[in-house]
Amino acid sequence: MKQFIISLCLVLSTTSAALAGTARTEILADNLNFPWSVAELPEGGFLVTERSGQLVFVSATGDKHFIEFDLPDLYATAQAGLFEVLLAPDFITSRELVLSYSCGTESANNTCVVRAKLSLQPPYSLLDTQNIFTALPKKEGAAHYGARMTWLADGTLLIALGDGFVYREQAQKIDNHLGKIVRITRDGEAPEDNPFTHSKAPEIFSYGHRNVQGLIYDAARDAIWQHEHGPKGGDELNKIVKGGNYGWPIATFGIDYTGAKVSPFRDLPGVKPPLYQWTPSLAPAGLALYEGDLLVTHLAGKRLQRLCLVDEQWQLEGEYLQDLNARLRAVYVAPSGRILVLTDSAEGQLLQVSFED
Amino acid sequence: MVRMFIAFLCAVIGAALVGTVIQTQFNLAELTALSVDIDMSTRMATILHDLLHFGPVFALILTPTLLIAFIVARVLSHFMPRLERAWFVVGGGVGLACAFMVVDSLAPMPTLIAANRTLLGFLLMSATGAFAGWIFDRLWHPQPQELAEELPQ
Numbered sequence: 001m002k003q004f005i006i007s008l009c010l011v012l013s014t015t016s017a018a019l020a021g022t023a024r025t026e027i028l029a030d031n032l033n034f035p036w037s038v039a040e041l042p043e044g045g046f047l048v049t050e051r052s053g054q055l056v057f058v059s060a061t062g063d064k065h066f067i068e069f070d071l072p073d074l075y076a077t078a079q080a081g082l083f084e085v086l087l088a089p090d091f092i093t094s095r096e097l098v099l100s101y102s103c104g105t106e107s108a109n110n111t112c113v114v115r116a117k118l119s120l121q122p123p124y125s126l127l128d129t130q131n132i133f134t135a136l137p138k139k140e141g142a143a144h145y146g147a148r149m150t151w152l153a154d155g156t157l158l159i160a161l162g163d164g165f166v167y168r169e170q171a172q173k174i175d176n177h178l179g180k181i182v183r184i185t186r187d188g189e190a191p192e193d194n195p196f197t198h199s200k201a202p203e204i205f206s207y208g209h210r211n212v213q214g215l216i217y218d219a220a221r222d223a224i225w226q227h228e229h230g231p232k233g234g235d236e237l238n239k240i241v242k243g244g245n246y247g248w249p250i251a252t253f254g255i256d257y258t259g260a261k262v263s264p265f266r267d268l269p270g271v272k273p274p275l276y277q278w279t280p281s282l283a284p285a286g287l288a289l290y291e292g293d294l295l296v297t298h299l300a301g302k303r304l305q306r307l308c309l310v311d312e313q314w315q316l317e318g319e320y321l322q323d324l325n326a327r328l329r330a331v332y333v334a335p336s337g338r339i340l341v342l343t344d345s346a347e348g349q350l351l352q353v354s355f356e357d
Numbered sequence: 358m359v360r361m362f363i364a365f366l367c368a369v370i371g372a373a374l375v376g377t378v379i380q381t382q383f384n385l386a387e388l389t390a391l392s393v394d395i396d397m398s399t400r401m402a403t404i405l406h407d408l409l410h411f412g413p414v415f416a417l418i419l420t421p422t423l424l425i426a427f428i429v430a431r432v433l434s435h436f437m438p439r440l441e442r443a444w445f446v447v448g449g450g451v452g453l454a455c456a457f458m459v460v461d462s463l464a465p466m467p468t469l470i471a472a473n474r475t476l477l478g479f480l481l482m483s484a485t486g487a488f489a490g491w492i493f494d495r496l497w498h499p500q501p502q503e504l505a506e507e508l509p510q
Contacts, residue, residue, distance in 0.1 A: 078465070141467035166467045166474050172391050250393050258470055259410030260380060263388055264395065264403045 009201050011065040012016055021318035022356035023304070025341075028060040032348040037084040040334035047118075048342070048350060051081035051100070057124050058350060067125035071114065073103040074141070080109065083147035087156065088186070095120065096186075098132070098157065100147040108138035110177070111145045111161055115186065131155075132188030133203070135177035139164045144211040146181075150224070150289075151317045152217050156183050158205060158240075160226065168249040168262075171208050174268030175200040179248060181226070181240060195243030208271065214287025214296065215240075225294060227287055230254030231262060233279035237294075237307070237314060238272065246272040253279050274316040276307065286330035290339060292318065296326035297343055304328060304353065321353070363495035368423060368449075368473025372489035373416040374408065379481050380415075381407045401430035415470075418456055423489050426452030430490065441498060445490035454479070 003195055023027030032268065034051040041047060046061040046328070053069040053076040059290040074082065080102035088096040095117045103112035150239050151157055163171045163179035171179025173198050180201035189203035206290040212308035214227040224240040234254025238246055251265045253274070282301025288292060294307040294314065304320040306314040321328065321341070331353075385395055395403075401445050430448035434441035457479065460469050472478035495503065 143466060168471075169387050199457060250388055252392055255410065257466065258414045260377075260384060260407045260471065260480060261403050262384065262471075263393075264385075264399045264406075265393070268393065 018125040019316055019319045020322065021320050023320040024354045025321065025324070025354060026352040028340075028352055029347055029350040030347065031121065032342070032350060033346055034081075034344060035329060035348040035350065037086075037330055038332055038340050038342060038350060039087050039097070040332075040340070041087075041118075041340070042334060042335070043121075045122075046340075046350065047085050047087075047097075049082045049085050050348075051083070053082050053101075054084065054128070054160055055082065055099070057122060059122070064121055065127060067118075067124045068216070069099075069116065070129055071099075071101060071103075073112070075102045075104050075106070075109045077106070078248040079140040079145060080144035082110075083145065084149050086149045086151070089151050091118075098149060099126075100149055100159065101144075102142070102145050102147075103134065104138050106134055107140050109140075109142070110135040110164075111147050111159070113149070113157075113159055115188075131215070132186070133159060134162050136183075136201070137176055137178075139178070141166055141230070142168060144229075146209070146212040148212055150215045150217045152183070152224075153219060155220070156185055158183050158215060158217070158224065159230075160209070160215045161210040162207070164247065165211075166211065169285055170176045171210065171248045172245070172250060174204055174207055175202055175205065178203045178289065179207060179213060181206045181209060181215070187300050195208055195327070206240050206241060206244045206246060208244075208248045208250075210248040210252075213283075213285040214248060216287050216289055216294075218289055220292065225287060225289075227284045227296060229283055230279070232257050232259075233281055234279045235278035235284055236274035237266050237276035237284075237296075238274055241272070244272045245270055247273075250348050253277050254281070280291065285344070286328065286332075288331045288333045288339070295331045295333070295339065297331040297341060299329065301326055304331060304341060306355075318355075320355070358425040361497050364493045365427070366501070367496055368489040368493035369416055369419050371492045372419050372423075372449075372453075373412045374493065376419075376482055376485035377407050377412045378404060380392040380411065380472035380478070383442035383478045384474070387471075396444055401412050402504070418460060419453070419486070419489065422452050422456040423449060426486065426490070427493060428506060437502025442491070442494050442500070447486045449488070449493070450483050450487030453489075455481065456486075461487065 036049045036051045039047045046058040048056045083100040100113045110243040116129040119125045144167040146161035147161045184204040196204045225239045227237045231254040234252045251268045253269045282297045285298035285299045286297035296305045303322045306318045307314045308317040327344035330342040332340045341351045343349045358364045426448040429446040
């Protein structure tokens with residue numbers, strides 16, 4: 001039975017907060033199992049990943065069907081599973097996309113990325129799937145994978161990674177991929193102009209990250225924007241530069257969930273401070289560019305925030321969708337200009353959002 | 358009964374204080390291993406912060422754990438009264454080790470207390486439960502020679 005309708009739901013986010021804004025939402029699809037990312041197809045419709053391990057095609061009329069693909073090492077439990085689907089810049093001609101997911105077993109897993117081709121027309125399937133990146137070392141536990149991705153202007157791919165939670169000190173060591181952002185070519189090679197090509201992990205682009213959940217390339221400013229989860233407090237918005245150290249866990253605004261200090265320092269020499277930080281944590285998960293502003297969705301914070309750049313400082317311009325009372329997993333601005341938001345639940349929704357102002 | 362309550366309170370507080378200082382040292386040691394310099398005033402400020410913020414959380418874990426552990430130790434010492442002190446010490450230590458494992462299996466993160474990520478840290482943090490067992494039995498059922506030490510001359 002078709003579980004959703006293309007119905008217009010006006011949600012007036014008119015809370016008493018001074019920054020509360022008004023947005024209109026339209027449900028494009030529902031009953032998605034913990035949707036994690038969405039990509040709009042040029043021929044119409046959307047690809048949606050579900051963390052539990054399904055790749056779903058949502059047609060322009062809201063019909064859904066699962067796309068066949070072959071990821072035999074997919075590990076899906078807790079925070080682990082299928083993460084981001086990102087179309088190649090030349091998707092229209094190449095039909096290529098990349099998928100990030102957690103690969104391995106309970107005792108040995110990490111973030112992997114495959115490149116594949118989407119068949120030409122529905123019912124879609126993924127063809128020629130090939131691994132282009134495996135984060136090393138494989139580690140225990142099912143937490144903090146990062147897994148957001150973005151293409152840079154030169155055609156290389158940035159992949160955000162997590163620290164695996166219990167391996168936080170590894171984020172400061174450049175001989176592994178834990179707590180890093182890596183940059184690779186479409187074939188999975190480390191570009192020669194990466195900053196640590198002499199190390200055992202030449203793919204590293206920046207380090208000192210905890211769990212990156214938002215990553216986007218801003219072509220107009222030639223800048224890379226990123227956000228990551230702090231522990232209890234200390235969620236950060238950063239501008240990523242090649243070779244930069246972003247501090248985790250030696251400098252942070254957050255403290256451990258137990259109340260203990262992770263580090264006595266909020267900043268240290270050689271560490272790039274956040275441009276904006278959320279304390280208490282809102283758990284940002286999703287980052288998009290909209291008319292030069294940043295859109296950030298939040299899980300714990302259950303809202304969409306719009307940040308604008310004023311005098312080189314990101315400032316909160318407005319807050320939206322709080323009336324949904326839903327954990328928001330991701331936000332995208334599709335090539336068509338549509339703002340797409342995913343809610344995070346076993347009955348997740350794909351929403352189209354438009355600002356009233 | 359009052360003596361038992363006071364002894365239990367002292368055991369929880371004593372273990373929470375010692376455990377907090379231990380976990381702080383483990384956390385700071387990880388940072389110094391990354392070449393971060395931490396001077397003594399910063400170290401002391403961190404201990405103070407953790408005593409105020411981590412200490413109560415640790416006490417929350419200790420309280421039900423020691424309650425169960427000490428009841429078991431009391432039952433065992435009923436059958437082997439000469440080993441009473443040992444039962445409370447072992448009971449507190451084993452009980453806290455089990456509590457850490459239960460908490461880690463229930464919490465969303467793999468290891469709730471960072472110091473427990475290493476075997477040495479886990480053993481030392483668990484040992485604070487044994488310390489609590491010693492405090493409790495020492496105050497609740499002091500041995501004759503301990504009692505004699507407390508009598509006025």
